[in-house]
Structures are given as structure tokens and as C-alpha cells.
Amino acid sequence: MPPPCSRCASQHITNLETVRKLGISAGALAGSLKGTYTSLYSPGRLLTSSIPLTRIAAAVIAAATSGIAGAAAGNQMIQHLFPAGEGTPWLCLGCGHSFRVLD
Numbered sequence: 001m002p003p004p005c006s007r008c009a010s011q012h013i014t015n016l017e018t019v020r021k022l023g024i025s026a027g028a029l030a031g032s033l034k035g036t037y038t039s040l041y042s043p044g045r046l047l048t049s050s051i052p053l054t055r056i057a058a059a060v061i062a063a064a065t066s067g068i069a070g071a072a073a074g075n076q077m078i079q080h081l082f083p084a085g086e087g088t089p090w091l092c093l094g095c096g097h098s099f100r101v102l103d
């Protein structure tokens with residue numbers, strides 16, 4: 001049961017730990033897709049019916065690399081929202097206030 005917001009008393013709050021986990025996977029996914037897309041459809045190298053295997057390997061490597069970068073960026077972004085201190089971090093969806101509650 002989430003506590004009410006300590007600023008506006010709204011019940012619409014979300015656990016920042018969950019958001020961070022979602023953010024990491026979303027960032028990784030977005031990064032992977034972008035990496036795959038960029039390497040397969042980079043300018044001057046149009047996708048043809050016969051993609052060389054090396055090209056696929058390069059795409060996979062690019063996807064993995066971008067995925068890591070995307071996850072790191074997502075993590076950093078969420079980390080920025082985390083309030084200092086101990087306890088469970090919460091983010092109010094009503095007013096954007098973030099706070100911690102000791103269990």
C-alpha cells in the first residue's frame with residue numbers, strides 16, 4: 001500500500017525502484033532497436049535482399065552496445081529523481097515530488 005504524497009497528499013504515487021527497473025529495460029530496448037536500425041539502414045547502405053552475414057553481426061554488436069548505453073542513460077535519468085536518504089523512494093504523479101519512506 002503506497003503512502004500518500006508528503007507534499008500534496010495525493011495517493012497517485014509510484015515506486016521509483018520499479019520505475020528505474022522499467023526505465024533500464026525500456027532504455028535498453030530503445031537503444032537496441034536504434035542500434036539495429038542505424039546499422040542496417042545507415043545512409044548509402046540500403047538494405048538489399050542479400051544481407052551479408054558480417055553486416056548482421058555488425059548490427060547485433062551495434063544493438064548490444066547501444067542497448068548498454070541506453071540502459072545507462074535511462075538509469076542515470078531515473079537516478080536523478082531519487083531523493084537522498086534511506087527508505088523506499090516514491091515519486092508523486094500529482095505534483096512530481098519525490099520522497100522516501102522508511103519501512
Ligand SMILES: [Zn+2]
Binds near residue numbers: 008010096097
Ligand atoms: Zn504530490
